[in-house]
């Protein structure tokens with residue numbers, strides 16, 4: 453890979469693709485995307501995207517083939533355990549959890565099957581794409597069960613007679629339900645991580661990296677923050693400040709033709725719930741607006 457350009461591995465097509473590109477775009481990194489291309493050059497920064505299957509991302513980072521990767525912790529931990537077993541390098545730097553791609557890895561059994569606890573898994577065949585994570589869990593629990601490796605359609609394995617249970621990714625639970633399965637035990641919780649190769653980057657890449665990371669932090673912070681504007685009775689200002697969630701000190705501005713009402717503007721890093729808005733209204737506030745923030749820099 454190029455010595456000058458920062459290389460980032462992202463999922464080519466799947467659950468994480470859109471959000472990964474969206475995050476980079478929000479950081480001002482622009483790409484001319486071509487669906488078929490494996491490598492895409494940024495038109496705005498010395499950054500290249502390597503678009504691959506998500507399973508390949510941890511290995512590419514651990515082998516130092518790419519500088520950065522955006523990948524689910526489920527895939528990351530599985531690859532790390534697999535490499536540990538094979539005594540291959542599994543070093544990387546964990547930079548940020550990115551608050552998307554939330555899912556859990558769970559053991560599920562056919563709905564009609566009784567389940568009273570982990571001990572009931574003894575002797576069963578469990579279909580999964582994550583045999584190492586499953587083995588670790590079973591070992592910790594002291595249960596003897598056999599992982600059956602499947603790279604896809606894990607949820608049909610019990611019906612197809614390939615296994616007695618599954619250990620698969622769950623988000624809404626709709627896939628399990630549609631396949632007559634019931635989630636019984638969560639064994640791992642996951643979201644997307646930004647990871648970096650263990651070996652230090654050369655100075656120009658590191659500079660680019662620092663800038664990108666600061667922008668990612670800005671995007672994340674903006675996502676969690678709201679700009680709140682309202683009109684408040686001057687004599688209730690302290691009470692209004694007290695109930696605004698996680699807010700910095702507000703800006704208070706005069707309103708034309710009004711001595712007893714002021715405009716209050718504040719950035720809040722917490723969600724403003726309807727209940728709080730109703731409380732503000734009870735205090736005599738009006739024109740309460742909650743606006744999203746696109747970017748933030750401290």
Ligand SMILES: Nc1ncnc2c1ncn2[C@@H]1O[C@H](COP(=O)(O)OP(=O)(O)OP(=O)(O)O)[C@@H](O)[C@H]1O
Pocket residue numbers: 463464465466467468504505506507523524525526527553554555621622623624642643
């Ligand atoms: N239902 C879900 N909700 C949210 N995140 C999910 C869900 N299912 C999977 N993920 C996350 O998204 C990642 C990619 O899921 P996807 O189904 O696109 O993978 P895949 O089929 O293995 O794709 P690839 O072809 O890249 O190997 C998973 O490893 C996990 O981290």
Ligand SMILES: O=P(O)(O)OC[C@H]1O[C@H](OP(=O)(O)OP(=O)(O)O)[C@H](O)[C@@H]1O
Pocket residue numbers: 467604605607620621622623624625626627628
């Ligand atoms: O609990 P749910 O909301 O139903 O989500 C779970 C499903 O999502 C993922 O598959 P995906 O839909 O990404 O397709 P894939 O199986 O082809 O990878 C995962 O492998 C489950 O099958």
Ligand SMILES: [Mg+2]
Pocket residue numbers: 505506507
């Ligand atoms: Mg995959």
